Amino acid sequence: MTDTRRILVVLPMYGGSLPVGRYCGNALRELGHVVEYFEAPDFFGAFSALKTLRVGTDRLDYLENSFLQVVSQAVLAKVETFAPDLVLAMAQAPLSRQALKRLRRDKVPTVMWFVEDRDVFPYWKAFAPFYDLFAVIQKGDFAEQLTALGQPNSFYLPLAADPGVHRPLELSAVERRTYGSELSFVGAGYPNRRLAFRQLAGYDLRIWGNDWDGETALAPFLQRQGARIETEEVVRIFNATTINVNLHSSVRPGALVGDGDFVNPRTFELAACGAFQLVDSRLLLPELFAEGELALFSSMAELLDGVEFYRAHPEKRAEVAAKGRARVLAEHTYAHRMRTLMEHAAGFMPVRNIPDHDWRAQVAPHLRQELEALLQKLQLPPTVSFDDLVWALRSREGSLERLETAILFLDEWKKLYAGPRPGK
Amino acid sequence: MNSGKIDMRSPSSSRHLVIQLARFGDLIQTKRLVRSLQAEGEVHLLVDESLRPLAELVYPGVHIHGMAAHGTFVGDVLSRIHQDLGEIADCDFHRVYNLNFSGPSFALAGMFPWRSVRGYRSRQGQRLIDAWPEQIMRWTRTRSLTGLNLVDVWGLYAQQPMAPELVNPDAASRGGGIGVVMAGQNARRSLPANVLAPLVQAALGRVGHGPILLLGSGGERRAAKELAALLPASLRGEVRDLVGRTDWRELHDTVAGLDLLVSPDTGTMHLAAHLGVPVLAFFLSSAWCHETGPYGRGHLVLQSAAECAPCLETASCPHQIACRRVFSDPSVLRHVSGHTSRELASGCLFMASGFDALGLTFTAIAGSDPWSERRRAFRGMAAAYAGVPLSDALELTPDENWMRERDWMLPQTLRGRIHD
Numbered sequence: 144m145t146d147t148r149r150i151l152v153v154l155p156m157y158g159g160s161l162p163v164g165r166y167c168g169n170a171l172r173e174l175g176h177v178v179e180y181f182e183a184p185d186f187f188g189a190f191s192a193l194k195t196l197r198v199g200t201d202r203l204d205y206l207e208n209s210f211l212q213v214v215s216q217a218v219l220a221k222v223e224t225f226a227p228d229l230v231l232a233m234a235q236a237p238l239s240r241q242a243l244k245r246l247r248r249d250k251v252p253t254v255m256w257f258v259e260d261r262d263v264f265p266y267w268k269a270f271a272p273f274y275d276l277f278a279v280i281q282k283g284d285f286a287e288q289l290t291a292l293g294q295p296n297s298f299y300l301p302l303a304a305d306p307g308v309h310r311p312l313e314l315s316a317v318e319r320r321t322y323g324s325e326l327s328f329v330g331a332g333y334p335n336r337r338l339a340f341r342q343l344a345g346y347d348l349r350i351w352g353n354d355w356d357g358e359t360a361l362a363p364f365l366q367r368q369g370a371r372i373e374t375e376e377v378v379r380i381f382n383a384t385t386i387n388v389n390l391h392s393s394v395r396p397g398a399l400v401g402d403g404d405f406v407n408p409r410t411f412e413l414a415a416c417g418a419f420q421l422v423d424s425r426l427l428l429p430e431l432f433a434e435g436e437l438a439l440f441s442s443m444a445e446l447l448d449g450v451e452f453y454r455a456h457p458e459k460r461a462e463v464a465a466k467g468r469a470r471v472l473a474e475h476t477y478a479h480r481m482r483t484l485m486e487h488a489a490g491f492m493p494v495r496n497i498p499d500h501d502w503r504a505q506v507a508p509h510l511r512q513e514l515e516a517l518l519q520k521l522q523l524p525p526t527v528s529f530d531d532l533v534w535a536l537r538s539r540e541g542s543l544e545r546l547e548t549a550i551l552f553l554d555e556w557k558k559l560y561a562g563p564r565p566g567k
Numbered sequence: 568m569n570s571g572k573i574d575m576r577s578p579s580s581s582r583h584l585v586i587q588l589a590r591f592g593d594l595i596q597t598k599r600l601v602r603s604l605q606a607e608g609e610v611h612l613l614v615d616e617s618l619r620p621l622a623e624l625v626y627p628g629v630h631i632h633g634m635a636a637h638g639t640f641v642g643d644v645l646s647r648i649h650q651d652l653g654e655i656a657d658c659d660f661h662r663v664y665n666l667n668f669s670g671p672s673f674a675l676a677g678m679f680p681w682r683s684v685r686g687y688r689s690r691q692g693q694r695l696i697d698a699w700p701e702q703i704m705r706w707t708r709t710r711s712l713t714g715l716n717l718v719d720v721w722g723l724y725a726q727q728p729m730a731p732e733l734v735n736p737d738a739a740s741r742g743g744g745i746g747v748v749m750a751g752q753n754a755r756r757s758l759p760a761n762v763l764a765p766l767v768q769a770a771l772g773r774v775g776h777g778p779i780l781l782l783g784s785g786g787e788r789r790a791a792k793e794l795a796a797l798l799p800a801s802l803r804g805e806v807r808d809l810v811g812r813t814d815w816r817e818l819h820d821t822v823a824g825l826d827l828l829v830s831p832d833t834g835t836m837h838l839a840a841h842l843g844v845p846v847l848a849f850f851l852s853s854a855w856c857h858e859t860g861p862y863g864r865g866h867l868v869l870q871s872a873a874e875c876a877p878c879l880e881t882a883s884c885p886h887q888i889a890c891r892r893v894f895s896d897p898s899v900l901r902h903v904s905g906h907t908s909r910e911l912a913s914g915c916l917f918m919a920s921g922f923d924a925l926g927l928t929f930t931a932i933a934g935s936d937p938w939s940e941r942r943r944a945f946r947g948m949a950a951a952y953a954g955v956p957l958s959d960a961l962e963l964t965p966d967e968n969w970m971r972e973r974d975w976m977l978p979q980t981l982r983g984r985i986h987d
Contacts, residue, residue: 507646537692541680545656548678549649555670556648560638 146495147527148485149177149534151227153218155235156187160258162374163408163477164233166305167256170477171231174485175524177531179225179538181218183237186210215242222251225534228492231484232274234259243273252491254278254484258302260405261285263394268292275491278484280405282427298487301431302408303477304415308374311417311468312382322376323383324349326450329372330409332358333392339399340364342443343388346450351380381418386453386460388446389413389422400442406431411475414467419460421449431475436466502529513546529554581608584660586675588636588667591834594618594625595841596862599722599926600664601626603729613655613675616640621815625841636671652678664724668700685724699724702952705971706945707858710877711938713945714857719926723953731926736843738865743824745774748835749783749790749810753880755852755888757831760790762894764797767829769903770847774826777805782818782835785811832859840866847903851890853880856918856929857942866920868929869899872936873914890914902933924957925950 150171154164161184168178193206214237222230230246230253232238238246238253246253254276257267261281271277272293278300279285289297314322325347328340332355340350341360348364355361355369372380381387389409393402404426413420414437422428424441438453438460440446453460503525506514518527521535533554536547543551583604587597594614604610605628614622616633623631634651635644656678663679665672665686676689688695696704703720706713722728747767750757758766767779779802781791791810795803813821822828822835823842830836830846832854839846840861849869850856855877856868870876871890878884893899896912910933911917917933925946931939943961950957 505643505645507643510646510649534692537677537689539677540691543677545652545678546649548675549645549652551674551677552648552652552671553645555674556636556638556644558670 147175147177147524147531148228148492148495149179149225149531151179151181151218151222151225151230153181153230153232153236153238154183155233156183156190156237158235159408160234160256163256163258163302164231166303166308166477167231167233167481169305169307170481171485172522173478174481175522175527176485177523177527177535179221179227179534181221181236183214186214186217186237190214211237212239212241215239218242219245222246222249227251228495229254229485229488231256234264240270240273243270247273247275250493252276252488254488254491256300256484258408260392260403271297276488278487283404296487298483300480300483301406301427301475302411303475303480304408304411304471305477306415306472309378309381309412309415312379314379314383318379319383321383322379323385325385325454326388327351327380327384327386328388328390329377329380331392332356332361332369333394335393335395335399336390337361339390339443339446340388342447343450349380349384351377378412378416381413381416384418386450387413387418387420388450389420390446391423391425400440400446410437411471414464414471415476417464417468419453419464420467421446421453432467432470435463436470438463510546517544517546582611582658582660583608583662583664584611584613584655584658584679585664586613586666586672588613588615588634588669588672588675590615590637591618591621592832592837592859593667593717594622595834595837596718596859597666597721598625598841598862599718599729599731599734600666600724601629602734603722603725603727604662604664605629606727606729607725608661611655611658611660616651621819624815624819625838664721666721666724668696668704699953706949710855710858712941713949714855714929714942715925715946715949716857716862716927717859718862722926723955728955731922731924732864735840735863738840738843738845738863740774740826740845741824742826743821744776744778744780744805744826745770746780746782746822746825746828746830746835746839747794748828748830748833749781749787749794750831750833753853755880755884756850756854758849758851758891758894760793760797762891764794765900766849766894766903767794768798768802769900770827770829771802771805772904773847776826777802778807779805780821780825781806781808781810782813782821783810787811836861849894851876851894852884852888853878860918860920860927860929862920862927864920864922868918868920869894869903870916870918870929871914872916872934907933923950925953925955 152164152168155161168180171178190210193203193210196203218238219242230251232253232255234257243253253274255274256278258280261267271289275296277289277294277297279297280301282299286297326343327349329351331352337358349366350361350364351366351372353369353371355365390400391403391407395402400423406425406428410422421438421440424439438449440449503514518525523532523535533551536551585597585601587594601610601612611630611632612622612626613632613634615636617637617639619631619633632654635647640647660679660683663684665676665684668687672687673689673694676684676687681688681690686697686700703715718734719731771777771779781794783791788810791808795806795808798806809821819838822839822844825844827845827847828836828839830848832848832850836846836848840863843863846861846866848861851871856870860868871893873890875886876890893912893915898910898912899915902911902917915934916931916936918929919932921928921930923946940961947957947961
């Protein structure tokens with residue numbers, strides 16, 4: 144168990160890094176840290192409304208920038224109140240450069256987990272130097288490039304799965320009919336996928352996800368008219384599918400399969416579900432999964448061969464899926480990633496003053512059992528400080544229980560009338 | 568328009584909790600709210616444990632709950648609070664009126680569904696202030712021009728506030744002599760013995776007879792002795808020093824028998840007003856009769872009208888509390904003794920209490936009050952905001968409207984109540 148830290152996870156307003164941010168928060172809590180989210184998605188509705196104004200583009204640009212500055216200010220206000228030991232920003236987090244400068248001035252350590260393809264989203268070049276730490280999902284000369292731009296503190300942090308979310312499910316017959324098929328794919332309709340999946344048209348294929356518009360050849364296979372699928376349903380689809388096709392996206396013309404380096408989250412999530420997948424080879428895959436833990440393909444021909452082989456060999460599918468799941472649980476969960484991230488961040492965070500005495504020892508015996516149950520409910524470690532417990536209680540939804548209220552009251556009472564609060 | 572829906576909930580739908588964790592005077596000043604709510608249903612009142620006996624005296628028929636809210640409690644505070652909260656945790660209140668802007672009050676608010684709380688609420692750790700108290704706080708930034716009695720501020724939280732003149736009985740002498748409260752909680756609001764003694768003597772002249780009962784807490788015993796020593800020898804025999812010698816019941820019964828209470832802005836002063844005992848109060852420094860003057864018809868206040876009045880309690884005084892001096896002026900003493908034929912010294916106003924539809928008012932019966940017209944205009948605007956018609960209100964000029972853009976832009980309900 145490491146020291147309990149306060150971590151503010153700044154979520155993006157929308158996009159692929161949004162669920163990843165939530166998985167990170169889950170994992171950090173699992174590791175015993177006190178986590179607060181900045182819920183940027185709550186601001187997205189108002190932000191979107193600006194685009195419906197029918198005003199000049201320069202005016203819209205001004206309004207959008209002004210709005211994002213306000214959101215950035217909201218993050219700063221949250222930092223001021225929560226006093227985090229670390230701000231973990233996900234890709235597309237609404238933190239302006241001005242806000243990042245302010246955080247640096249105030250000695251609040253920041254880390255960005257850039258879970259995007261650096262070649263597709265090059266904006267990282269303008270923002271990377273303003274973070275204290277920069278975690279990336281790619282290798283190659285990325286670290287050198289970052290250093291050249293003024294960000295010497297980068298590290299490789301591959302994606303992962305959240306076993307609390309991505310897990311094997313017992314599905315009913317109705318659910319199997321609703322979500323199941325021989326082959327399926329869940330994701331966006333990138334050009335390489337559009338071309339590749341046309342060759343799977345002879346199978347019982349289902350395609351789920353958005354950005355498939357204009358794709359007439361695959362239209363019969365597209366589910367729900369290309370609506371976005373929520374995570375809970377995605378997990379059901381993974382579990383109900385015989386062969387999940389996991390083809391990484393590519394925007395390079397002509398490359399249908401296997402020319403990239405990073406491993407997408409779907410690889411880990413499918414494996415964590417104990418679902419069988421055929422995944423295209425990636426440069427960084429061998430160091431994450433050993434042979435036999437995933438079924439790979441490097442070309443369209445290998446994909447088609449793989450489909451034929453594994454259709455006919457359910458026992459082989461089960462064997463690969465089981466090994467893949469075991470590997471993910473052992474090494475590739477978000478808890479593993481967050482542990483690594485916290486190790487990297489340790490040098491940037493202030494030394495925590497651990498109180499000499501255990502504040503819980505001051506709690507009357509008849510309340511201790513209730514207190515233990517409360518700590519468990521809040522996923523807080525036994526070593527949690529009184530202040531961190533108070534913070535965790537403040538963010539609880541709904542009406543508080545008697546003990547919870549009493550603890551918050553005590554905190555305020557001590558501020559008014561007594562010297563140090565428990566554990567301070 | 569009436570929706571036609573019938574409230575089918577249990578009797579708890581008219582069960583109210585008032586959280587009043589402040590001090591003596593504030594407890595008494597909660598009366599208009601408590602009485603208004605009693606007309607609607609069952610009322611529970613949560614107070615500091617030390618004030619529970621007093622609350623039981625002042626609020627018959629109200630369920631009084633005490634808790635270790637003030638810093639006087641020593642011992643295992645968490646266990647004590649946990650136990651205290653047990654009394655109210657399962658009461659299923661329809662409304663919770665949380666009256667104090669303080670950390671402990673915000674903490675308590677979290678125990679109830681946030682929509683049922685009025686005043687100071689907490690929603691997932693975010694402290695929220697209803698529009699009504701927020702508006703009041705804004706008004707108090709220009710205190711000399713505004714003025715809404717605290718009894719009315721809290722009373723107007725109620726859906727159907729009771730008429731202000733029904734809250735306390737009109738002031739009437741009881742035959743038991745005069746009471747003198749030695750000091751308020753804030754020393755700057757009180758008068759030293761050498762200033763107080765002539766005032767007491769003048770007040771005795773007004774009433775015509777003793778005894779002179781000295782009242783206060785144990786910490787004021789020395790001041791009481793000084794005061795007694797400064798009174799003419801002929802009056803010393805009238806002095807009964809009860810300072811530090813009364814419990815709540817004794818204080819209540821003593822005050823209830825007086826002809827007049829002479830006091831700074833104190834809890835005892837509010838107790839006298841609650842009982843309908845005439846008050847002659849002196850308000851100086853940060854004390855402002857338009858905010859915390861004795862509630863009821865027939866009370867008098869000597870209000871310091873120094874240019875810097877009312878000042879900020881927490882800021883140090885750069886004038887060595889010069890506003891005290893006027894209370895020694897012979898013209899002030901003449902007015903206190905009941906002789907009102909001559910002018911009153913500048914820097915002081917002799918104010919008499921009364922009512923308008925919004926609540927308690929104070930009007931100068933001696934001295935010149937430069938802000939009276941503007942204050943009337945303010946009350947007209949405040950009454951409109953509170954949804955109380957005020958017939959003879961003056962128009963407020965646009966630059967004095969104390970409004971913000973968001974008042975105009977965001978949907979509001981009457982006095983900042985929340986839509987359920």
